[in-house]
Amino acid sequence: MGRKPRFTDDDFLDAVLRVTARTGAGAVTVAAVAAEAGAPVGSVYHRFASRDLLLARLWVRTVRRFQQPFLTALADPDPDRGADRAVRAVFAWVREHPDEAAVLLLHRREDLIARWPEELGPESTTLNEAVASALRSYTRARCGRVTPAALERVAFALVDIPYAAIRTHLAAGRTPPASIEGIALTASRAVLGSGSSGG
Amino acid sequence: MGRKPRFTDDDFLDAVLRVTARTGAGAVTVAAVAAEAGAPVGSVYHRFASRDLLLARLWVRTVRRFQQPFLTALADPDPDRGADRAVRAVFAWVREHPDEAAVLLLHRREDLIARWPEELGPESTTLNEAVASALRSYTRARCGRVTPAALERVAFALVDIPYAAIRTHLAAGRTPPASIEGIALTASRAVLGSGSSGG
């Protein structure tokens, strides 16, 4: 019972994506999104309570897609290979999804999750936790036990370094060049490999 | 001839800084800045053509202050020591100026410079160039000649890695812990040290 929808949630999220890619994050007005989707603004509001929530949902969807191959790679039984594969997975995904990758830079996790406890859906609270827990498992597999220091090292090597490598390029609207991947791997391995140093 | 000013440009920039630190970047309205400085809004507009320009100028001032110790450190005649000192300079500055450090995350160079060719002052166009040129000099001193590959490596080691190390913490409103400094140094040295690897 009830009419069949002409537009789905994802239609609008994809529209936001296209508008963002074409004209930049600043130009994402509700009217522009509606026009891009070929819908009236009312239909946008029928599905998303507010503009902010619309953008937040796109971000959550994107992060989840981004994380998936990373988490899979990291679960490799061999820690060394897992780390390499995880770092490479980041670059591969960004190369294959340049528009979505740009969305990653749009928000900060903390801002969003602080503002919508549950409107974003239960899994979104888990976004942090999914990676955090994977990093803990990885640390345990690699180091035997999970100390804060070891965890910090692992997080920097596997999250912050790859992110830094792509961030600059994405911000400039470029696809990260192949050369940066090797550099990031070098940095990442060095951080994972050394028990100490850097005094 | 003419009345003596009660407020200087820097008074308002400092007010923006305090408002940003206290209530977050989102709450920086012109009215709030004026109130913080104890001035009427008109006085703000007497000195800054627009709100955007006000924020942009704070960013430029902050970046310049941030860069200064970095550039000094990098100019060390010994390349190895220069790199270490430069990385350490970043952490030292952030620890000493937490509020200003948060401002660094507020904009992207490209956005600002694209929008105000000259309103930001001639030196602001040089912001990029100051660091770029220092990195070229450093690359020459270290590697003999300046290839794109070597430059990319140097830039990642000395700019992107330290930035990544502080970014996460600043975004969360924390001062970066001491532990991350050693980790960043490890990563940075590894990238500078290796002629290749990371295949």
Add this chain to the structure above:
DNA sequence: TCCATACTAGAATCCTGATTCCAGAAAACG
């Protein structure tokens, strides 16, 4: 002292874009 100049004041205005609202329209189901 008086003028010229540049600054302070802050209320009033304007703009942009989010949000609301309600009258249809279209399907599912008996």
Add this chain to the structure above:
DNA sequence: CGTTTTCTGGAATCAGGATTCTAGTATGGA
């Protein structure tokens, strides 16, 4: 078929804040 429910359409409203405007006011110099 009629009923029910959900969706579409888009004009009208609202809100928040940037910006403007017109008086005053303080200071330096003749």
